[in-house]
Amino acid sequence: MVTKQSQRLGIFLALALVMAATRMHHFEGHFDRLPDASWAVFFLAGFWLRGSVRWAFPILMALAVALDYLAIRNLGLSFWDHYCVSVAYWFLVPSYFALWMGGSWLSRHYAGLTLKTLAFGAAALLVSEGVCYLLSNGSFYWLSDSVPAPRSFGAWFKNLGDWYMTFLVGTAAYAAVGAVLHVVVTQLARVLGHAGEQGLRR
Template identity: 65%
Template sequence: MAKTQTRRIGIFLMLALVMAATRLHHFSALPDASWGVFFLAGFWLRGSARWAFPLLIAEAVLVDFFAITGAGLDFWTHYCVSPAYWTMPVYFGALWFGGSWLARHQSGLRPSTLGLAAVALVVSEAVCYLISNGSFYWLSASVPLPRSAANWFTNLGDWYLPFLGTTVLYVGIGAALHVGVTLLARTLRGSSQPGLSH
């Protein structure tokens, strides 16, 4: 995890860049990284939620605005911008909380941390998905009437695995980077100690 404010800002900028590049769909082969970004931000930027979380939310809205209006559509009447859209801080907050919880309870590069990471990711992603999908299903005028719990459960099942897979992909990339940087830092610290250089 980041220790200094400079590192935190660097990590924030990296995550913001990844989210902007994928959320805008500049590269159609790359799925939206937003869910993974919020989980990783909760982990790496724990303790910085007062500034980092609202800035990432504002970025998500701005990127959506530019993507929608850039396609020649009206932002306020777009099917994605329903009353459910404004639950974004709640469902992204679930992912942030999951990453932050993991940061608080992890024990470094150990197998137990991998288990905690899996639990934190699956639970927080499921909560995020339920709020995101549920709010859209029940609040959006884009969903045809009549609505029913049975149809909602079908809809949940149709989209859950793709959202989970994308989130796991990006968090896995972030975890690999975290492990690599941690091991590199240990190696550099060890080689700089007196008597350990050759």
């Protein structure tokens, strides 16, 4: 989506900063602060940084793990002693990659600021967020020792329903902010480019 390497780096740093600013306090139990933007960050990164997956995704993934580690250590716990951390934790890699691929798919089909693009964006976000949620929630429910036995599909489906809207609304809100910023920057670049062309003609 973005072609200049300097722009890609700037976008990457901005997304990394947003994730750093919103992720740590959720592991520390401060749910009254801004919601964790990590899911939206990976979706927007897939959209804006499509083609940079080989370096951008691993670094963002490493940053997410590092932030979790720091937050858990700040609680005085070892990393593997936290409620949210188990063998299921590593399912975050395919979970977040699903979000990246959703954004990347949208980028490939992006055709300007149209209603069709908006519909594609909503579909890409819903599908990729749904896959991410199934992978992350399912792996935690079935593999984590934090979930008491006996486990059942009925209880899992209830758990899916209990948390789904919370994750969807938070991710969609951040993605909407990203979409607005994209529109503003795109329109501003168009206006400035047009003004530059007029100046050259004179």
